Structure formats: structure tokens, C-alpha cells
Amino acid sequence: METYDVITGNDAVAWGARLSRVEVIAAYPITPQTTIVEKLAEWVDKGEIDARYIAVESEHSAMSAAMGASAAGARAFTATSSQGFLYMFEMISWAAGARTPVVMAVVNRALGPPWNIWSEHTDALMARDTGWIQFWASNNQEALDSIIQAYRVAEDKKVILPAMVMLGGFVLSHTAMPVRIHDQDKVDQYLPPYSPPHYVLNPKLSEPFAYGNILFPWDYAKVRLSIQRAMENSVDVIKKAAREFQEIFGIWHGDLIKEAYTDNAEMLIFALGAVAEQAEATAELLRKKGYKVGVVKVRVTRPFPKHEIAKLANKVSRIIVIDRDISFGWDGILAGEIKATLHEHNVDTPVTTKIMGIGGDDILPDHIEKAVKEVYNK
Amino acid sequence: MSEIPDNHLILPISKPTKGAGGKTGSWRVFRPVILEDKCIKCMMCWMYCPEAAIEAHSRNEVPKINYDYCKGCLVCKEVCPVSAIKSEREGE
Numbered sequence: 146m147e148t149y150d151v152i153t154g155n156d157a158v159a160w161g162a163r164l165s166r167v168e169v170i171a172a173y174p175i176t177p178q179t180t181i182v183e184k185l186a187e188w189v190d191k192g193e194i195d196a197r198y199i200a201v202e203s204e205h206s207a208m209s210a211a212m213g214a215s216a217a218g219a220r221a222f223t224a225t226s227s228q229g230f231l232y233m234f235e236m237i238s239w240a241a242g243a244r245t246p247v248v249m250a251v252v253n254r255a256l257g258p259p260w261n262i263w264s265e266h267t268d269a270l271m272a273r274d275t276g277w278i279q280f281w282a283s284n285n286q287e288a289l290d291s292i293i294q295a296y297r298v299a300e301d302k303k304v305i306l307p308a309m310v311m312l313g314g315f316v317l318s319h320t321a322m323p324v325r326i327h328d329q330d331k332v333d334q335y336l337p338p339y340s341p342p343h344y345v346l347n348p349k350l351s352e353p354f355a356y357g358n359i360l361f362p363w364d365y366a367k368v369r370l371s372i373q374r375a376m377e378n379s380v381d382v383i384k385k386a387a388r389e390f391q392e393i394f395g396i397w398h399g400d401l402i403k404e405a406y407t408d409n410a411e412m413l414i415f416a417l418g419a420v421a422e423q424a425e426a427t428a429e430l431l432r433k434k435g436y437k438v439g440v441v442k443v444r445v446t447r448p449f450p451k452h453e454i455a456k457l458a459n460k461v462s463r464i465i466v467i468d469r470d471i472s473f474g475w476d477g478i479l480a481g482e483i484k485a486t487l488h489e490h491n492v493d494t495p496v497t498t499k500i501m502g503i504g505g506d507d508i509l510p511d512h513i514e515k516a517v518k519e520v521y522n523k
Numbered sequence: 524m525s526e527i528p529d530n531h532l533i534l535p536i537s538k539p540t541k542g543a544g545g546k547t548g549s550w551r552v553f554r555p556v557i558l559e560d561k562c563i564k565c566m567m568c569w570m571y572c573p574e575a576a577i578e579a580h581s582r583n584e585v586p587k588i589n590y591d592y593c594k595g596c597l598v599c600k601e602v603c604p605v606s607a608i609k610s611e612r613e614g615e
């Protein structure tokens with residue numbers, strides 16, 4: 146039965162994993178992620194979910210265990226943040242290359258030093274070249290729903306890649322909001338059990354085999370570049386997964402992007418996750434003041450929604466990208482990707498980067514309004 | 524030049540075969556030698572050899588090292604409980 150509750154983003158993620166019927170959870174605690182896996186551990190302990198919980202000694206092992214479970218045919222889940230994410234990085238890359246469709250929640254947190262536990266997107270954006278599909282949740286309902294959608298996409302036979310779902314540390318992870326917890330039968334209808342096209346640890350196979358041994362450059366290139374094909378395939382799979390989610394649950398979070406107030410807009414704001422949610426609320430205020438401002442939530446950063454972004458950008462005369470992240474020596478990371486996209490599609494709309502909210506500094510409607518006004522009449 | 528293949532799922536799977544990595548015996552600097560009269564046939568060396576280069580067909584026989592594949596790591600010498608394995612420098 147469907148219920149409503151007021152829960153944190155982390156509890157919403159745990160519910161997303163529970164409703165997805167995850168079979169193996171391997172995780173190591175790190176603020177602000179910890180309460181996700183605590184909740185799941187509690188459910189496993191009480192026998193409320195039929196899953197194995199593997200307590201590991203590090204994030205590197207967490208991803209190794211999740212990958213192993215996935216290779217054996219189980220639906221595997223993990224979660225991390227910031228330093229833990231960096232410690233896991235070798236295995237993050239390996240999970241994509243091994244084509245194990247693990248789903249991981251990444252609660253975005255700034256990187257040290259200096260030590261900081263608050264929200265920033267640089268951690269997950271560092272992994273955009275690893276072969277993982279990347280979803281960004283902008284509110285707690287979307288966090289829950291994106292976990293379920295992520296499994297649908299990751300396990301699709303045309304894709305078979307791992308997927309990470311991001312949510313802002315504290316702004317979502319520890320902030321309670323009303324969330325609908327879906328009916329299990331409906332989720333089962335949306336997300337069938339995982340049936341992998343390939344097994345490594347299948348006891349029914351009489352011949353054992355090894356996976357990922359050394360390959361010479363020509364064969365290596367074929368294996369690695371097939372990930373690019375899978376990413377290309379995932380664009381339509383993500384769109385279909387979002388559409389069918391709407392049909393079954395009546396909720397639309399967008400597919401690769403979500404538009405708000407984009408009709409007859411003269412200026413667009415692009416942002417990720419909860420920052421985009423804040424920009425949307427600000428755009429509502431600015432529209433009332435006569436500013437024709439729209440917002441594009443970039444919901445997926447890999448595969449990057451190049452065509453969708455170029456099409457929207459072509460219709461406006463100004464663009465602001467709010468980046469809660471930075472690539473030192475280059476630009477805001479999202480801004481850099483958008484500038485490259487516009488160049489590729491011959492769109493010459495000027496783009497202004499606004500780096501905001503580094504290390505969890507609040508991004509308030511006033512800050513966004515000020516940024517818009519600076520650029521709007523230029 | 525590398526081209527993006529049409530297939531989106533190419534899996535690097537390999538099946539175990541004898542000497543899949545070539546004759547690793549040529550890597551050896553030190554050669555392990557089992558002293559038959561000291562060996563108590565406990566099979567520790569057989570179990571620990573990382574290359575599966577020690578052959579044993581029955582618990583009543585002294586195991587034999589296959590020098591085509593023994594790479595000379597001397598793990599066997601280290602684990603032998605009765606020091607029944609000695610090492611000799613190759614070429615001496």
C-alpha cells in the first residue's frame with residue numbers, strides 16, 4: 146500500500162533501495178551518507194528486507210563487494226560521500242569496465258582539506274569519465290524515485306552499466322520533506338528482478354572463467370569503447386524509464402533534463418540537484434517581477450544531454466550556469482560541459498558561470514536573483 | 524586507430540588453460556627443490572603455490588614441481604613445515 150511520510154533524503158534513498166528489492170548492500174559509513182546504510186542495516190537486522198548486509202573496512206572494499214555481488218547476479222547497492230568516494234575511485238572505474246550494474250547513492254560533500262562535511266558537487270563530478278550513469282536528485286521524492294529508475298536503466302540489456310544517484314549533503318540528506326512511499330507491487334511491475342546477460346560466479350556454469358584479465362591494446366580498445374555505445378543507448382532508455390515511471394506513479398522528475406518556466410524565456414539558468422530546485426523557486430519570484438527567466442535542471446550528467454541543452458540554449462539570449470563545484474584551472478564543471486555542448490552545436494548564446502555554495506555555503510534566492518540581474522540587462 | 528564498436532557489451536572473459544601466460548618458468552631466478560627424504564607429504568606447498576605449478580596425484584607421493592611454469596617465488600619453501608624445500612640460484 147502506498148503511504149506518505151515526512152522523511153530525510155537519506156531515508157528516502159534507503160526506501161528507494163528497499164522498494165527496488167536490493168539483495169546485497171555493502172557499505173562503509175561516512176558523513177553525510179551514513180544514515181542511508183544505517184537504515185538499511187536496521188531493516189536487514191529486523192528481517193524486514195531479504196538482503197545480505199556486508200560490513201566492510203573501507204569504501205574500496207564496499208565497491209569491490211558490491212561488484213562481486215552484481216557479477217554473481219544479485220542486485221547490489223552501496224552509498225558514499227566525498228573522501229570515501231575518492232577512496233573508492235579505483236573500484237568505481239572498475240565497476241563500469243566490468244559492466245556490473247551496481248547502483249550507488251552519492252551524498253555530495255566537499256573534499257578536504259580543509260576538512261568540511263557540507264554540500265558540494267565536485268566529488269561525484271570527478272567520476273564523470275568513468276562510465277557510470279549519473280543522476281542528480283533535486284528533492285527527497287526524486288531521490289527515492291531516482292534509485293528505482295537507476296536500477297531500471299543500469300540493468301537494461303542495452304545498457305549494463307552502473308549508475309550513481311546524487312543528493313546534496315544536509316540540504317537533502319538530513320532535511321525532512323513529505324515523500325510518497327510507493328506500493329511495492331507497483332514498483333515490482335516497473336522494475337523486474339535482475340537477470341544478468343553475463344555471469345561470472347554462476348555455480349550452474351560447469352566451466353569457471355576469469356573476467357577482466359590483461360588484454361592487448363586492440364582488444365582492450367574494443368572492450369572499453371563498447372562502454373561509449375552503451376552510454377549512447379542509455380539516452381533512450383532513460384527517457385523511456387522516466388515516461389513509464391510517470392505512467393505508473395504519476396510523477397514526472399524530468400528525464401535527462403527537467404524544464405521550469407522555459408516558455409518564452411529570454412534567459413536560462415542551468416544547475417544540478419537541490420541547487421536547481423532553489424533556482425526554480427527563484428525563477429518563480431523573478432517571473433512575477435517581469436524577468437523572463439527559465440530553469441533547466443540537468444538531471445543526468447552522463448550521458449550528457451547535449452541535444453536537449455543545445456535546443457533550449459538556442460532559443461534564449463543569455464545563460465547562467467550555477468556550479469556548486471569547480472575544476473581548478475578551467476571553469477565550473479557543468480558550465481564547461483555546457484560551453485562545449487553549445488560549441489559543438491553551433492549555438493553562440495553567451496554563457497556566464499556562477500560558482501556558488503562551495504563547501505556548503507548557502508545558496509539563497511537573493512544570491513541567484515543578484516546573479517540573474519547582473520547578466521540579464523547586459 | 525580505435526573505432527567505437529557497434530556492440531555495446533563486449534566482455535573480457537578468459538577460460539583457464541595450462542600456461543595461458545606462456546612458460547613462466549623462464550622468469551625464475553631461484554629454483555625450489557623438494558628434498559624427497561625430508562618431505563612428509565603434507566601438501567602445503569601444493570596448496571600455496573600461486574601458479575599451480577606443483578603437481579600431486581596422491582597423498583602417498585612426494586609432490587613434483589613443474590619447472591616449465593614454476594616462476595621461483597619460493598612461497599613453497601616458506602610454507603613447508605619441515606624445511607623440505609631448498610632453493611638454488613639458476614645457472615649455478
Ligand code: SF4
Pocket residue numbers: 555571572573574575576577588592593594595596597598599600
Ligand atoms: S617457487 Fe613459487 S611457483 Fe615455484 S613451485 Fe614454489 S610456490 Fe610454486
Ligand code: SF4
Pocket residue numbers: 557558561562563564565566567568569586602603604605606607608
Ligand atoms: S610442504 Fe614440504 S613436506 Fe609438505 S609436501 Fe611440500 S615439500 Fe613435502
